[in-house]
Amino acid sequence: xxxxxxxxxxxxxxxxxxxxxxxxxxxxxxxxxxxxxxxxxxxxxxxxxxxxxxxxxxxxxxxxxxxxxxxxxxxxxxxxxxxxxxxxxxxxxxxxxxxxxxxxxxxxxxxxxxxxxxxxxxxxxxxxxxxxxxxxxxxxxxxxxxxxxxxxxxxxxxxxxxxxxxxxxxxxxxxxxxxxxxxxxxxxxxxxxxxxxxxxxxxxxxxxxxxxxxxxxxxxxxxxxxxxxxxxxxxxxxxxxxxxxxxxxxxxxxxxxxxxxxx
Numbered sequence: 001x002x003x004x005x006x007x008x009x010x011x012x013x014x015x016x017x018x019x020x021x022x023x024x025x026x027x028x029x030x031x032x033x034x035x036x037x038x039x040x041x042x043x044x045x046x047x048x049x050x051x052x053x054x055x056x057x058x059x060x061x062x063x064x065x066x067x068x069x070x071x072x073x074x075x076x077x078x079x080x081x082x083x084x085x086x087x088x089x090x091x092x093x094x095x096x097x098x099x100x101x102x103x104x105x106x107x108x109x110x111x112x113x114x115x116x117x118x119x120x121x122x123x124x125x126x127x128x129x130x131x132x133x134x135x136x137x138x139x140x141x142x143x144x145x146x147x148x149x150x151x152x153x154x155x156x157x158x159x160x161x162x163x164x165x166x167x168x169x170x171x172x173x174x175x176x177x178x179x180x181x182x183x184x185x186x187x188x189x190x191x192x193x194x195x196x197x198x199x200x201x202x203x204x205x206x207x208x209x210x211x212x213x214x215x216x217x218x219x220x221x222x223x224x225x226x227x228x229x230x231x232x233x234x235x236x237x238x239x240x241x242x243x244x245x246x247x248x249x250x251x252x253x254x255x256x257x258x259x260x261x262x263x
Contacts, residue, residue: 033074036065040079044095051097055085097255121160124185127220128154131173131180138170138246141235148172150246151179153189156220163221164255169247175199201245204236208258217250229253 043049056064061072076093079085086096134142134150142150150170157165169189171179176197184192193199211231218225230253236245251258
């Protein structure tokens with residue numbers, strides 16, 4: 001697409017001012033920077049610019065769209081703000097990788113259940129699956145007696161072969177006897193709870209905070225050390241008032257955005 005925008009000769013700021021009478025009739029008074037932005041978004045969306053590919057320089061974009069450097073910089077600024085483009089100091093601007101919308105945070109639908117509904121290939125790498133004493137935090141939120149045990153399940157969830165989240169789950173052992181022996185590499189935990197134990201989680205409380213992974217966690221998620229991640233802590237309930245599941249999920253938001261629905 002070689003869209004050429006009319007360069008403004010009016011002395012006022014071209015970023016904030018709409019086009020003059022020479023603008024296209026269909027633009028509805030759209031500012032020049034917004035038209036440049038829309039053109040770049042279209043080029044990204046239709047595949048002409050692949051993820052991680054370098055955008056033309058500011059000089060090249062000025063020539064391509066026949067606009068000033070101020071207009072181009074504002075368009076790029078907005079694309080960076082919307083996370084469609086990212087910048088490397090001294091190297092230029094690049095197309096950001098597309099991120100999924102992840103809805104499991106705002107519902108009791110499991111991570112894999114929600115993504116498989118979007119035709120994503122979800123696989124699981126189980127790191128730990130055993131009966132053990134809970135952490136102090138899990139004991140508190142699950143309201144367990146001091147000698148009560150939980151089934152602990154640690155696993156990495158992969159989407160289309162790429163690690164997305166590391167989840168550490170604790171379930172009341174009394175509610176899920178024998179779960180520690182069931183194969184969970186190729187099945188949804190929530191589907192297993194429904195089919196094997198008749199448990200459907202109805203509501204959950206969740207806490208979200210910024211998180212820096214340990215060296216081991218960074219290796220499991222295939223990210224660089226000190227990469228900013230998100231930690232999601234959850235306590236879920238079934239039909240009654242007793243909490244059944246506690247988990248902490250360490251989540252890569254560079255691969256997906258977390259989506260909430262508030263009612």
